Amino acid sequence: MIPGPIDxxxxxxxxxxxxxxxxxxxxxxxxxxxxxxxxxxxxxxxETQELYRAVWATANEATMLVDGTSRAGIEAAMVSLxxxxxxxxxxxxxxxxxxxxxxxxxxxxxxxxxxxxxGQVFPVSVIEEAIVxxxxxxxxxxxxxxxxxxxxxxxxxxxxxxxxxxxxxxxxTASLGGNAFEADAWGLDAATxxxxxxxxxxxxxxxxxxxxxxxxxxxxxGRVEAGIREEGDPxxxxxxxxxxxxxxxxxxYWGPRRLNHHTEATSMLYAARECARVxxxxxxxxxxxxxxxxxxxxxxxxxxxxxxxxxxxSHKMTNVVAVEIPDGVPGDEARGAMLTDFGIEIGTSFGPxxxxxxxxxxxxxxxxxxxxxxxxxxxxxxLARYGVSVPAGGGVDAALDxxxx
Amino acid sequence: MIPGPIDxxxxxxxxxxxxxxxxxxxxxxxxxxxxxxxxxxxxxxxETQELYRAVWATANEATMLVDGTSRAGIEAAMVSLxxxxxxxxxxxxxxxxxxxxxxxxxxxxxxxxxxxxxGQVFPVSVIEEAIVxxxxxxxxxxxxxxxxxxxxxxxxxxxxxxxxxxxxxxxxTASLGGNAFEADAWGLDAATxxxxxxxxxxxxxxxxxxxxxxxxxxxxxGRVEAGIREEGDPxxxxxxxxxxxxxxxxxxYWGPRRLNHHTEATSMLYAARECARVxxxxxxxxxxxxxxxxxxxxxxxxxxxxxxxxxxxSHKMTNVVAVEIPDGVPGDEARGAMLTDFGIEIGTSFGPxxxxxxxxxxxxxxxxxxxxxxxxxxxxxxLARYGVSVPAGGGVDAALDxxxx
Numbered sequence: 001m002i003p004g005p006i007d008x009x010x011x012x013x014x015x016x017x018x019x020x021x022x023x024x025x026x027x028x029x030x031x032x033x034x035x036x037x038x039x040x041x042x043x044x045x046x047e048t049q050e051l052y053r054a055v056w057a058t059a060n061e062a063t064m065l066v067d068g069t070s071r072a073g074i075e076a077a078m079v080s081l082x083x084x085x086x087x088x089x090x091x092x093x094x095x096x097x098x099x100x101x102x103x104x105x106x107x108x109x110x111x112x113x114x115x116x117x118x119g120q121v122f123p124v125s126v127i128e129e130a131i132v133x134x135x136x137x138x139x140x141x142x143x144x145x146x147x148x149x150x151x152x153x154x155x156x157x158x159x160x161x162x163x164x165x166x167x168x169x170x171x172x173t174a175s176l177g178g179n180a181f182e183a184d185a186w187g188l189d190a191a192t193x194x195x196x197x198x199x200x201x202x203x204x205x206x207x208x209x210x211x212x213x214x215x216x217x218x219x220x221x222g223r224v225e226a227g228i229r230e231e232g233d234p235x236x237x238x239x240x241x242x243x244x245x246x247x248x249x250x251x252x253y254w255g256p257r258r259l260n261h262h263t264e265a266t267s268m269l270y271a272a273r274e275c276a277r278v279x280x281x282x283x284x285x286x287x288x289x290x291x292x293x294x295x296x297x298x299x300x301x302x303x304x305x306x307x308x309x310x311x312x313x314s315h316k317m318t319n320v321v322a323v324e325i326p327d328g329v330p331g332d333e334a335r336g337a338m339l340t341d342f343g344i345e346i347g348t349s350f351g352p353x354x355x356x357x358x359x360x361x362x363x364x365x366x367x368x369x370x371x372x373x374x375x376x377x378x379x380x381x382x383l384a385r386y387g388v389s390v391p392a393g394g395g396v397d398a399a400l401d402x403x404x405x
Numbered sequence: 406m407i408p409g410p411i412d413x414x415x416x417x418x419x420x421x422x423x424x425x426x427x428x429x430x431x432x433x434x435x436x437x438x439x440x441x442x443x444x445x446x447x448x449x450x451x452e453t454q455e456l457y458r459a460v461w462a463t464a465n466e467a468t469m470l471v472d473g474t475s476r477a478g479i480e481a482a483m484v485s486l487x488x489x490x491x492x493x494x495x496x497x498x499x500x501x502x503x504x505x506x507x508x509x510x511x512x513x514x515x516x517x518x519x520x521x522x523x524g525q526v527f528p529v530s531v532i533e534e535a536i537v538x539x540x541x542x543x544x545x546x547x548x549x550x551x552x553x554x555x556x557x558x559x560x561x562x563x564x565x566x567x568x569x570x571x572x573x574x575x576x577x578t579a580s581l582g583g584n585a586f587e588a589d590a591w592g593l594d595a596a597t598x599x600x601x602x603x604x605x606x607x608x609x610x611x612x613x614x615x616x617x618x619x620x621x622x623x624x625x626x627g628r629v630e631a632g633i634r635e636e637g638d639p640x641x642x643x644x645x646x647x648x649x650x651x652x653x654x655x656x657x658y659w660g661p662r663r664l665n666h667h668t669e670a671t672s673m674l675y676a677a678r679e680c681a682r683v684x685x686x687x688x689x690x691x692x693x694x695x696x697x698x699x700x701x702x703x704x705x706x707x708x709x710x711x712x713x714x715x716x717x718x719s720h721k722m723t724n725v726v727a728v729e730i731p732d733g734v735p736g737d738e739a740r741g742a743m744l745t746d747f748g749i750e751i752g753t754s755f756g757p758x759x760x761x762x763x764x765x766x767x768x769x770x771x772x773x774x775x776x777x778x779x780x781x782x783x784x785x786x787x788l789a790r791y792g793v794s795v796p797a798g799g800g801v802d803a804a805l806d807x808x809x810x
Binding site: 002003005006007008009010011013015017018019020021024026027028029030031032033034035036038040044047051067068069070071072075079095096097098099101102103106107108147194196202203204225226227228239240241242243244245260261262263264265266267268270271273274277280281339345348350351 | 407408412418423424429432433435437438439442443445452456473474475476480500502503504506507511513601607609631633645646648649665668669670672673676682686744750755
């Protein structure tokens with residue numbers, strides 16, 4: 001039995017991501033393909049680099065895409081910057097800190113972690129103290145960890161890293177586009193993201209940007225692969241232990257030499273380009289403000305519905321809120337009712353929060369008033385089914401009040 | 406200056422790949438997204454696995470996609486199957502053999518290669534002799550190497566590997582869908598591909614299939630990542646040195662446990678599903694026959710135009726032919742004229758063939774009579790400009806004769 005053409009049900013994706021793509025991103029995905037070295041293709045790659053320089057707020061030449069989901073970008077950054085035995089410091093404030101530590105360990109780093117309870121972020125002094133103690137070559141720090149909804153302040157971290165000769169890498173998958181991020185002003189050496197959160201695209205492409213200092217480290221490990229290597233090409237013995245994630249090769253492919261590496265994922269390139277274009281057309285700050293408004297409206301709404309929120313709200317990302325599942329409400333069944341009866345997806349949780357909180361996102365295309373209000377209206381209906389007493393229309397009114405203010 | 410929406414020029418892609426996607430694959434790419442654990446998403450993943458079992462001709466449970474381009478699939482297979490220090494045998498008959506050796510080396514294997522001149526394949530006895538001498542744990546063998554257009558016979562290799570206790574992996578990126586391939590009947594332990602050749606999709610998703618024996622090796626190195634690890638989960642110390650390419654984790658994500666790993670690249674999943682669907686609707690053998698016909702027609706056409714072909718034609722892939730650039734014709738300029746004046750792309754070459762041959766592909770959606778004839782007609786025009794004497798219409802007639810026969 002061969003199934004029919006793909007025909008997804010209508011869904012309003014209000015979880016922690018992936019979320020719905022902007023309509024124009026879906027259109028871009030379906031654009032016809034061109035050859036790998038077609039002048040249109042290389043021009044599109046150059047344009048995409050320039051668009052992402054604006055999104056990242058950087059002048060970094062090495063601003064590209066890694067062809068894979070957001071964790072492909074993370075692994076490319078880590079494996080290219082970490083030499084086996086290097087000390088890496090990972091402050092962990094949620095699941096994705098554990099992921100950075102895990103990837104660093106697989107890259108054969110000597111990994112040091114510090115932790116705060118889920119729902120909190122690190123005071124910058126604690127990070128500095130750990131840097132002084134551990135003396136890492138690399139600090140790997142998540143900006144926004146969807147598992148806890150927390151946003152780690154990064155603006156003072158770069159200067160500390162620079163003062164101690166530490167490379168500063170941040171995973172901005174969950175935060176970029178919906179929260180402030182300034183690669184150059186904040187002194188980032190490397191940052192990676194994914195399209196499926198505030199950038200409003202499908203998972204499968206990982207924007208990355210690298211400072212000159214990061215590029216130097218990567219270049220010192222450079223190697224051109226056998227089969228296309230020519231006289232005089234670099235051939236370091238201290239090479240990166242991955243071919244696919246060797247950022248030196250990826251830079252040679254995106255750069256003027258255009259050395260063949262992977263075959264750039266054309267459709268995902270189109271999508272990534274359109275995500276950045278949508279953001280820059282609306283205005284980078286305006287998009288962050290739209291996320292802030294939607295996040296505030298959702299927060300006001302869930303509070304009016306009587307939900308208890310999770311974590312330190314003064315450090316919450318704009319684009320996701322975690323709420324405790326009310327007593328007596330079966331979490332997965334209620335989420336199922338949201339999906340089945342209303343076509344609305346909200347998120348479950350990982351680790352210590354599993355079964356305890358729901359995560360509700362307002363990001364990318366769905367950082368919109370109507371997405372917020374319909375989600376709140378449906379939530380009210382579902383809570384009522386389980387006997388939770390909620391003021392009728394209270395959630396929606398509170399959200400609209402935020403938009404009216 | 407923010408550029409306009411993506412608007413690619415019309416191109417007939419007749420190079421060695423990437424090629425044009427089937428129209429229905431472009432449509433599938435633009436389908437709306439759903440959540441990662443939406444019942445529609447997991448059902449679509451299951452359907453896609455089943456479709457690819459038919460494409461691979463396998464009953465392998467572990468039949469999935471790796472989220473990245475074809476070389477992501479190669480690296481996932483290699484890094485998951487190879488323990489540091491393992492002996493790996495790579496017969497090299499073109500650029501992509503060098504790539505397998507390079508990836509194995511980065512995975513810290515002890516790599517042994519054997520080589521034949523470009524344009525030839527290995528007699529199976531030579532592979533067996535090398536297996537006996539090297540005693541590898543893994544044989545890594547390209548099926549079709551687009552750099553030379555050669556198709557390595559694989560049908561007898563699996564039995565030899567099994568007799569010597571060697572895992573048998575093949576990279577079928579360039580060949581799958583347009584040339585016979587029988588994962589189970591030929592005794593493959595692992596095989597990987599990409600969508601952008603005979604499967605008729607965009608680059609960016611890598612189908613993979615693994616035998617029970619390969620799964621055992623991978624499971625023996627299994628580890629569930631920190632952050633989602635529970636009591637009793639495996640935690641091998643001999644773990645794979647990549648998180649993204651750890652096929653044990655990818656199996657746990659595609660399998661019934663649905664353990665969160667990467668976020669599956671939804672749009673590329675839709676595309677991969679549609680590629681397999683198109684092939685199975687037309688019939689796997691019928692699609693291979695269509696590639697064989699188009700390849701024969703193109704071969705007859707280029708010969709009638711006076712081109713000298715490259716390599717052992719008795720072992721040529723159906724879907725690509727290499728022709729020597731005639732004396733007096735500036736190769737890149739003539740290819741440029743094909744693109745600029747006719748919108749048709751043909752391919753250049755790598756390594757020892759660079760500047761010496763063009764590669765002309767007929768694959769996926771473009772394994773069609775009209776694509777063959779228009780390419781030949783344009784080639785005739787361009788050759789004439791450079792003073793090459795060709796019989797008028799000779800290339801097209803010869804191709805049509807193949808279709809008429």
